[in-house]
Amino acid sequence: MSVHPVPSEFEARTNAAFDAIIWAFARPGLMQKLPEAGMSQIVEALIDRECSVHCQDPDLAEMVRRTGAVMVSPDDADHIFVTDVPLTLLDQVRCGSDLHPDDGATLVVDADLSAGARLRLTGPGIAGDVIVTVGGLPGDFWPRRARAMRYPMGFEVLLVDGQRLLGVPRSTTVEVL
Amino acid sequence: MTLHALTKPWEPMSYGFLDASAKREIRRKMIKAIAVPGCQMPYASHEVPMARGWGTGGLQVSLTLVNPSMRVKVIDQGADDSVNAASIRRFIARVAGTPTTMDTLDADLIQSRHRIPEEVLREDQVLVLQVPNPEPLRPVQPNMSIARQMHADADYGRMWLQLYEQIVRSGRVMQGASYPSLVHGRHVMTPSPIPRWDVPKLHMAKHLTILSAGREKRIFAVPPFTRVEPLVFSDVPYKVEDHADLTCHRSGTRGFFMNEIPQDDGTSVFEVSDSAWGVKAIRRRDGEEVALGETWYKNGKMPS
Incomplete structure (x- = not known):
């Protein structure tokens, strides 16, 4: 008879959070559900001392600091957590290079996923096209x-609204309707 | 800040063998791999209690994804019961407490070496492929820095030249397994050494495919509904193996990828390569009630 390890509460939570994140990027436009509300789940699942992070929210920044990540300005960060998107942010986000596209950043943004602009998404992970509603972002965010x-x-955008999660990887084409 | 806040409770071992920081690193790379389909992303490739080259890449991805409610199936060259598949399956079950299965329909996570099951995978299933050599350009460019530049430039001319030379020399494309394929119209990838028979199954598939090379420390992915087109000339169509008319001598199933088993008298018999499919076909023939899923190939043909 063998005894197998039981996942700790932390392991179970981060595993479930990553499950939501990976499917958010694998199926852009399909709403995923985080185990609990808020960006802290994403920090727990992804961030550690190998990361450089830019974070607006002071409480979340404290949590990021505890993981050992370096706090940097947006143009140096590989993970960016913002609640209000400054207009110039998208020109600063790291896009990687053709040689190393993996150096592109992951941008985690607070958004309103029940009202706002209607977007048509096409690309890998989407059967044909999908229409989503995203609010709470500056008007020219998508262009x-x-x-x-x-x-x-490019960079990946992860939209968080409470427990709800919507991923827009760089391979997705966004058309504002 | 207290010492208590900086530490975590003692555990005899991490759930799923890999420690939390190893998992986070693979997670971050998996996100990038999915975001740029077919592009090889370097990752750390931590040690697991298995020699590199025996499926450590696939194992690390599986161990990162598993939770106790995930049912795991492991395939080695189509078979669930070969030594490599049985040991990996037992290892995952032991360190993660996951239920296991051999039935493709019951599986949530399928780790596979060199085959994609014959039954159509669903959109909630993840296929993890073990990759020995992730670089499709290696036969034409052994220097991996230059090969990376060629990927960056989408410079696949030599790849086409290689295929052309094969056709001129031999009358057909000689590439049997790991047929170079263009993903999302941008990156050429090797689909791991799956036979040509299996490559069309990746095109616009419903499931998520993650390909991971542990020895070479590269991870890449094919998200659902992504174009995967084998490199072919427009006047020389892509051909899968001529297995459409072969019948399995044990299960009687026909029109699937077969293993050839040489006989003493110089002839050979055939046995269906997807062992779980073969077993289910035999059990159904013997009158048992067995659910057979829809298959990619119908009467030996892939519907286009």
Whole structure:
């Protein structure tokens, strides 16, 4: 008879959070559900001392600091957590290079996923196209995102609304309707 | 800040063998791999109690994804019961307490070496492929820094030249397994050494495929509904193996990828390569009630 390890509460929570994150990026446009509300789940699942992070919210920044990550300005960060998107942010986000597209950043943004602009998403992970509603972002967020990236360079956007999660990887084309 | 806040409770071992920081690193790379389909992302490739080259890449991805409610299936060259598959399956079950299965329909996570099951995978399933050599350009460019530059430039001319030379020399493309394929119209990847038979199964599939090379420390992915097109010339169509008319001598199932088993008299018989499919076909023939899933190939043909 063998005894197997039981996941700790932390392990179970981060595993469930990453499950939501990976499917958010694998199926852009399909709403995923975090185990609990808020960005702290994403910090727990992804961030440690190998990361450089920019974080607006002071409480979350304290949590990020405890993981050992370096706090940097947005243009140096590989993970960016923002509640209000400054207009210039999208021109600063790291996009990696053609040689190393993995150096592109992951941008985690607070958004309103029940009201706002209607977007049509197309690309890998989407069967045909999908229409989503995203609010709480500056008006020219999506055109700016498209201008800032040249595939395969780019960054990933993770929209968080409470427990709900919507991923927009760089491979997704966003059309504002 | 207290000492207590900086430490975590003692555990005899981490759940799923890998420690939390190893998992976070693989998670971050998996996100990037999914965001740029087919592009090889370097990752740390931590040690697992298995020699590199025996599926450590796939194992690390599986160990990162598993939780106790995830049912795991492991395939080695189509078979669930070969030594490599049985040991990896037992290892995952032991360190993560996951239920295991051999039935493709019951599995949540499928780790596989060199085959994709014959039954269509669903959109909630994850296929993890073990990759020995992740670099499709290696036969034409052994220097991996230059190969990376070629990927960056989408410079795949030599790849086409290699295929052309094979056709001129031999009359057909000689590439049997790991047929170079263009993903999302941008990156050429090797789909791990799956036979040509299996490559069309990746095109616009419903499931998520993660390919991981532990020895070479590269991870790449094919998200659901992504174009995967084998490199072919427009006047020389892509051909899968001629297995459509072969019948399995044990299960009688026909029109699937077969293993050839040489006989003493110089002839050979065939046995269906997807062992779980074969077992289910035999049990159904013997009158048992067995659920057979929809298959990618119908009557030996892939519907286009």
